[in-house]
Amino acid sequence: MSYLRPNWVKTLVDFVRERGGRPFLTDANTLYVGQRKHALDHIDIAYENGFSPFSTGCHIIIADGLKGTDDVAVPLPDGKYVKEAYIGRALVDADVIISLTHFKCHEMTGIGGALKNIGMGGGSRAGKKAMHSSVHPQVEQANCIGCGKCTKECAHGACTVEKNAKGRRVATIDPEKCVGCGRCIGACNRDAIVTDFGEPCTVMHGKIAEYTAAVVRGKPAFHISFVCDVSPHCDCHPMNDAPLVPDIGMAASFDPVALDKACADLCNAAPVMPNCCLAGQDTHGDIFATMHPVTRWQDAISEGERMGLGSGDYKLVKI
Numbered sequence: 001m002s003y004l005r006p007n008w009v010k011t012l013v014d015f016v017r018e019r020g021g022r023p024f025l026t027d028a029n030t031l032y033v034g035q036r037k038h039a040l041d042h043i044d045i046a047y048e049n050g051f052s053p054f055s056t057g058c059h060i061i062i063a064d065g066l067k068g069t070d071d072v073a074v075p076l077p078d079g080k081y082v083k084e085a086y087i088g089r090a091l092v093d094a095d096v097i098i099s100l101t102h103f104k105c106h107e108m109t110g111i112g113g114a115l116k117n118i119g120m121g122g123g124s125r126a127g128k129k130a131m132h133s134s135v136h137p138q139v140e141q142a143n144c145i146g147c148g149k150c151t152k153e154c155a156h157g158a159c160t161v162e163k164n165a166k167g168r169r170v171a172t173i174d175p176e177k178c179v180g181c182g183r184c185i186g187a188c189n190r191d192a193i194v195t196d197f198g199e200p201c202t203v204m205h206g207k208i209a210e211y212t213a214a215v216v217r218g219k220p221a222f223h224i225s226f227v228c229d230v231s232p233h234c235d236c237h238p239m240n241d242a243p244l245v246p247d248i249g250m251a252a253s254f255d256p257v258a259l260d261k262a263c264a265d266l267c268n269a270a271p272v273m274p275n276c277c278l279a280g281q282d283t284h285g286d287i288f289a290t291m292h293p294v295t296r297w298q299d300a301i302s303e304g305e306r307m308g309l310g311s312g313d314y315k316l317v318k319i
């Protein structure tokens, strides 16, 4: 429910067209099964959510093609984790990148900001698989009540509920089938699904930063984040809980690292909304760490800096 409004996109599309640009909207297919798993369903869901050529003024091109296989292996000689990033071809072919990001919390990366949008969003299915490969969720059976919510969220049949040796129904995850998408983590109301985020979280931020570099390097890029409806979880969930903070507005920069840091700081400086899931909790000035304690959003900033994408040392200019 908190995805970006099509009329905001139209404003930008008109701006680009008036200056002679030929804009198109793009996104790559998802790793998990859902309505963005291939280009036909992906375009259908875009239209259903109001992103038609008639409302936005431009076409949608799914970056990695019909089945998520149309990618380009972009070399990253300075990559620590990735030496070749699999990027959707339409993004590689684009002359200019303007990212539009809904800034929010994220259960695997703490914040879902510009770096996450460009890096994870720009990776083809093979790229997304590579970025998630270090994440291996497990069920803490003592906390599991066998409700099965996680099994409904898992599109790969990796998460099942069965009786354990004590005859209690609990969830288990088959590591052979699990692709590390993390959707089950957010589905569990008992916090029974955990992952060793110490190492993998940093690794995932590192891979996302490297994929972001593969998308934007060598071409002009500008980044706009909408700090509105700051939801507790990723927008891939079929619902959004109440926003954690009041709407803050739009933030923009040529530097996606500065942008993510500024957006996080703006949210953390804002009052927590009285009707949200963090109401009454002491967030210690960090709603992202409170919401997703096993993540470290600051790693996004340091890994973005490592890849030369920008600096977390920003100057905020209010307009």
Ligand code: SF4
Residues within 6 Å of the ligand: 139, 143, 144, 145, 146, 147, 148, 149, 150, 151, 161, 170, 171, 187, 188, 189, 190, 191, 192, 193
């Ligand atoms: S959602 Fe959580 S409590 Fe329910 S079965 Fe899955 S792991 Fe267990």
Ligand code: SF4
Residues within 6 Å of the ligand: 137, 153, 154, 155, 156, 157, 158, 159, 173, 177, 178, 179, 180, 181, 182, 183, 184, 185
């Ligand atoms: S991370 Fe969870 S939802 Fe994703 S494939 Fe693995 S078990 Fe399924």
